Structure formats: C-alpha cells, structure tokens
Amino acid sequence: MNVHEGTPPIVVGVEATDAGRPAVTWAADEAARRRLPLRLVHTLDWPTGADRGTDSNPHRQTWGERFRRSGMRALDEARAVVAARHPALVVESVLLDGAPVSVLPGQARDAAMVVVGSRRLSAITELLLTGSIATSIAAHARCPIVVVREPEHTSTDPRTIVVGVDGSRRSEPAVAYAFDEAARRGATIVAVHVRQPSTGLMAGLRTGEEIREGRIRLAEALAGWSEKYPDVSVHREVVVGHPVRVLAEAGEHALAVVVGTRGHGGFAGMLLGSVSQGLIHHARCPLVIAPAPDDGHVHTRD
Numbered sequence: 001m002n003v004h005e006g007t008p009p010i011v012v013g014v015e016a017t018d019a020g021r022p023a024v025t026w027a028a029d030e031a032a033r034r035r036l037p038l039r040l041v042h043t044l045d046w047p048t049g050a051d052r053g054t055d056s057n058p059h060r061q062t063w064g065e066r067f068r069r070s071g072m073r074a075l076d077e078a079r080a081v082v083a084a085r086h087p088a089l090v091v092e093s094v095l096l097d098g099a100p101v102s103v104l105p106g107q108a109r110d111a112a113m114v115v116v117g118s119r120r121l122s123a124i125t126e127l128l129l130t131g132s133i134a135t136s137i138a139a140h141a142r143c144p145i146v147v148v149r150e151p152e153h154t155s156t157d158p159r160t161i162v163v164g165v166d167g168s169r170r171s172e173p174a175v176a177y178a179f180d181e182a183a184r185r186g187a188t189i190v191a192v193h194v195r196q197p198s199t200g201l202m203a204g205l206r207t208g209e210e211i212r213e214g215r216i217r218l219a220e221a222l223a224g225w226s227e228k229y230p231d232v233s234v235h236r237e238v239v240v241g242h243p244v245r246v247l248a249e250a251g252e253h254a255l256a257v258v259v260g261t262r263g264h265g266g267f268a269g270m271l272l273g274s275v276s277q278g279l280i281h282h283a284r285c286p287l288v289i290a291p292a293p294d295d296g297h298v299h300t301r302d
Contacts (some may be wrong), residue, residue, distance in 0.1 A: 023117035167217035212236035244278035
C-alpha cells in the first residue's frame with residue numbers, strides 16, 4: 001500500500017493480552033479501508049521504584065529487561081496479526097515508557113484516529129481504566145477515539161452504523177463521521193435522538209411534545225447529509241429513555257455506535273464523562289467518540 005510521507009496514521013494501543021486483539025484487528029481493517037498507515041503502540045507502565053537497568057552478566061536478565069521484552073513481544077504478535085490480515089499495510093511499531101493514560105494522548109496529536117481496547121472488567125474498573133484513557137485522549141485530540149470491546153459485527157444484514165444525535169451543532173462531527181463511514185462500508189445509518197422521560201401529572205402529554213420536538217431537531221441535524229451522501233440510507237428514531245441504554249440497545253448488532261464529546265440538545269449530557277463513558281462499558285460494538293474542534297468550528301457540508 002502506497003501512502004504519502006506525513007500521512008496521519010491510525011494509532012492503536014496494543015495490550016499484552018488477547019483482550020486487546022479486537023482493537024488491533026479493527027484498527028488494521030480501518031487503516032486498509034482508508035489507505036492509511038497503522039501505528040502500533042505499546043506502553044510500559046513501570047511500577048513505582050522498578051529497576052529498569054540491565055545486568056552486566058550477558059547470561060542473566062533483570063526483571064526490567066524481561067518487562068521490556070514482553071512489550072516487544074506484544075508488538076511483534078500484533079504486527080503478525082496485521083500482516084496476516086493486510087500484508088501490504090504500512091505498519092510502524094512503537095514501544096514507549098509510561099502509563100497508557102499519559103502516553104496515548106501524545107500519540108493522538110498527529111493521528112487520523114486513536115483506537116483502544118476494552119479490558120472487559122467490572123463496570124467501575126472499566127470506567128477507571130478504559131474510560132480514563134479515552135477521556136484523556138479526547139481532552140486533547142482533534143481526531144476520533146474508538147473503543148473496541150469485542151470483534152466487529154459484520155454478519156448482520158443490513159449493516160448499520162448508529163449515531164447519537166443530540167440536536168446541537170457541536171455534535172455534527174459525529175454525524176459527519178457516521179455518514180463517511182457508512183459510505184465507505186455500504187451501511188445504513190440509524191440516527192437516534194434520545195429524550196429524557198418526563199415526570200409528574202402531565203408526563204404523558206409532555207412525552208408527546210418531546211417526541212415531536214425530537215423529530216424536528218433530528219431533521220435539522222441531518223439536513224443536507226443525504227444530499228451529500230445520496231447512496232447512504234438513513235433510518236431515524238426518536239426514543240424516550242436513558243441515552244446509554246437506548247444507544248447500547250440500538251447498537252447491539254451494529255458496526256459501530258458514534259457519539260460526540262460535548263453539546264446539549266435533546267438530552268443533557270451527550271459528552272464524554274456521561275453517555276460516552278457509559279457506552280464504554282455497555283456498548284457491544286465499537287464505540288466511536290468524535291470530538292468537536294476546540295476552536296469553535298465544526299465540520300461543514302460544503
């Protein structure tokens with residue numbers, strides 16, 4: 001695969017366990033689809049006070065040497081997986097000292113997107129580990145962040161990409177990503193606008209009003225995109241419920257769920273730290289977090 005020098009890579013965090021393999025596979029497939037280079041990054045999260053030195057005896061290895069070799073082995077194994085899947089893909093391997101939460105944000109500066117795996121831990125531990133990594137990257141990155149918990153669902157027909165639409169202009173990067181990815185993959189977009197349920201004596205009446213308002217906001221948010229991507233089918237849904245539950249259920253058999261990092265519209269809180277962090281644990285398909293540019297501008301359809 002020929003790529004121009006300086007082409008932004010897809011960066012993927014490589015773990016030393018099988019739990020991280022779906023992220024490597026997804027990132028390699030996406031790099032091949034987009035004709036981009038792939039950067040495999042493994043971080044050495046040294047314990048406090050660990051001896052990183054080498055032994056003067058060539059026949060003996062220190063704990064630090066073994067630890068570093070295990071990182072190199074993880075990269076070699078990931079590279080072998082990628083080569084078997086996409087032999088022509090341009091691949092770079094990087095071994096860096098530090099915790100993923102501190103190292104990977106720096107790798108996002110020149111990246112087209114950053115992909116991380118999920119460790120399939122308890123909800124609290126998952127949010128503290130995977131969630132903190134994604135949060136740290138999203139705080140600095142201008143590129144999408146993708147969390148891959150399990151292998152992609154490619155057998156469902158039709159293929160779908162779910163995008164959470166909150167009605168604000170700052171969520172437009174999520175819509176832009178969803179349409180672009182759907183066009184690349186021949187997928188149908190399921191655009192979901194979630195309304196928080198009303199309470200009190202007038203709840204039923206307010207629910208009807210909320211749904212009508214949701215349909216208007218969804219139509220406004222999607223205006224123009226079908227003209228730009230005429231071959232992409234779009235299914236629209238306005239649902240009353242909790243955003244995490246609704247989007248996780250909608251994406252149960254999807255290729256991906258796409259959300260923004262900030263913005264308040266149909267429901268307060270479609271931003272990293274609430275909906276996105278909840279989906280890190282509950283989404284069964286890849287979760288794409290599309291940050292809004294920090295300069296106050298968003299993607300346009302021009």
